[in-house]
Amino acid sequence: MRGYRKDPQKTSEAIDSDGWLHTGDIGSIDADGYLSIIDRKKELIINAAGKNMSPTNIENAVAANCPLAGVVAVIGDARPYNTALICLDPEAAAAYADRNGLEVRSADVLAADEAIRQAVAAGIDAANAKLSRVEQIKKFTILPDVWEPGCEYLTPTNKLKRKPITERYRDVIEKMYS
Structure with missing residues (x-):
């Protein structure tokens, strides 16, 4: 890429003086030297x-x-x-309900079930053990909602739409920080 057509400002933002293209992607290199793209710079916390x-x-x-x-x-x-805001996987929640003798199988009702909450907490504890201290999840809320690809909170390719999420769930989020 030489630059953006008739837009030197965008070109200078994307290509530095040494000719490197800054894509905004964040990557990591594994022990074998392979590069993996793991996130976008604009989505960093x-x-x-x-x-x-x-x-x-x-x-x-x-x-x-x-x-x-x-x-x-x-x-x-x-x-x-x-x-973290967590939406249950409807199929996994229903299977869990079957295995554990819970009468209700719908994710919206199971979101309030204490056994489900404990199972999710155990999963978060396991994840936290693999994350650095600053990355760990301190509090979470299981939402009674199921987000499908293409809904107002997910793109068709299952990427989060963070701004609508933070706007819609502002009160839930603030409660986790109070």
């Missing part, structure tokens, strides 16, 4: 103490360690600690 962290990395850790979690949204920008 910078907590109240000024620590930068990838919400996607934290969300993936929770999802990998908590089979009941469908969608996880980490909140923590300009905050003293990280919290």
Whole structure:
């Protein structure tokens, strides 16, 4: 890429004086030297103490360690600690209800069930054990909602729409910080 057509301002923002293209992606290099793109720079959380962290990395850790979690949204920008909004995976929640003799199988009702909450808490504890102290989830809320791809909170490719989430769930978020 030589630059943006007829837009030198955008070109200078994207390509530095040495010719490097700044995509806004954040990557990590594994022990074998392979590069993986893990997040976007504009989505970084910078907590109240000024620590930068990838919400996607934290969300993936929770999802990998908590089979009941469908969608996880980490909140923590300009905050003293990280919290999470969690939507249950409807199929996993129903299977959990069947295995544990719970009469109700719908995710919206199971979100308030204490056994479900304890299972999610155990998953968050397991994820926290793999995260740095500053990345760990201190509080979480299980939402009675199911977010589907293409809804007002997820793109069609399942990426979080963080601004609508923080606006819609402002009271829930503030309660986790009070």
